[in-house]
Amino acid sequence: MPTQTAEWIRTSLRTPGILIFGMVLAPCGWILNLTATVSPNWRTIRNIPGTPSNEFLQQGIWDICRATDTSQLECQLVDTAYFNTPIIDIARGLMVASLIVTLIGLAVAIAGVRCWRENPRWIVAGLGGLLIFLSGVMTLIPIAWYTHILEDIANSGAGGDIVVGYCIVLGYIGAIMEILAGAVMFIGICRCCGGKNRGERPIEEVMGPQSRRQNPPQPRRAEVPSPVRTRSSASSVPYSRDDDISFPRAKTPARSVTTPYSGRPYDVDL
Template sequence: MPTQMHQWIRTSKRTPGIFIFGLVLAPCGLLLDLIATVAPNWRTLNTISAKPSDFYLEQGIWDMCQASGSSQNVLCNQPDVIYFQNRIIPIAQGLMVASLIVTLIGLGTAIPGVRCWRDHPNWVVAGIGGLIIFLSGVLTIIPIAWYTSIFQNITSTTTSSDIRIGYCIVLGYIGGIFEVLGGIVMVVGMCRCCNGKNRGETHVMETTAHFRHTKPPPRVRRVEVPSISRTRSTASSIPYSQDSIAEEVDFPRAKTTSYGGRKPAYDADL
């Protein structure tokens, strides 16, 4: 039939691997971005003048904390007007919050499109969700990369000769890359490529041709085996004949003696 030329069928009812990959990376990236947003450790100031050698200051985009290597006490909410007036700080705050919101929107769009409980997912809806997740990763990487490129030149009330990158930058990079990769993989499902392998589909004509050229299994020939009835043989391995067994064998009786003219009460048979 001519309509079969454009028909595709799925070889499995399981969730496509590209959606599993995207739906695993996106929540992981969301969690890492959340930590990078709220944690006050985008950079660390060490070797501060008029302070002990183990004293250091942690600066984030929302808060600032001071701590010491010899003490476990951490004091946050440290005032630093000059630091928070840098142009990168409000931009990073807005982009990181926007990235978290966009990631949630992307997951909310992609999950109904995947529809693990249906035979055929909605590829367009799931692909749009992947595109939104991809944009959320880009929104994360932009402020992280910008802050990394100028972290030595960001002004602050506290001056230090030893400025280091904090762990929030590392977590932000990893989270953004996770979201970008997960979004790209899910977008790939919007278009059928690699002969339908990205969707786990195969062409109807290929399936028909496969069964057409497949040789039928060989027929099993049934062979009837004649039953052999055995008759019992009258031959016996015992040397004596069967008639001699049926005969009554009489043994000679022992002689008896009467006492006092009385007959014995019984005869003893040997």
């Protein structure tokens, strides 16, 4: 015998929690990744020989700036050795591609999470989550690679203490947020955990056993009063129980009244 597929029903019209989680976390990660991409502070070089003690260099993947603890002095510095390092070109391409893929993933996910539909398009939302997951991985690769070879990247200046810049921290946080958002949204492409990930429950648990649904209760019959009119104790006219009131009664002819007269006739009476 062919097996019957279980029917599922949503217990609430609210957007499922996994989609809310992904749609909130992904834009936050995108903003952090955008900041990490354009800001020139992937690493900081301090205590450079021949410079004041409070002066340091901020190096990013697009620009290099010289600054102090209180102000920023000069940007767009030229460092051929630094920008010719292969990790710089790879980081530029992957970070820009990650930003674009995140926007595409959000657009696809929004098409599947429309709030005015009774049920989300789970496949479309899952594909959007997959794109967001891939964009997080694309951000994590250059961030982790740059951190791994932080002190080995070429620098035209001699000496100095190299420390991690705030862009690396923002990039890690943004990449992890996008990876989590995409993975959680992709879970909705298949039903798991008893349907809790989609906010669904088996229809048997909500509507009761199948046998009860197949045998619905009989409709209640309305009682119509009988047209037979019974004899009322307050009425002076006797009615029989067998009388049918659907036909009108025939009227009885009026009786003629004769009064006896025993007097003598007068002329007026003639």
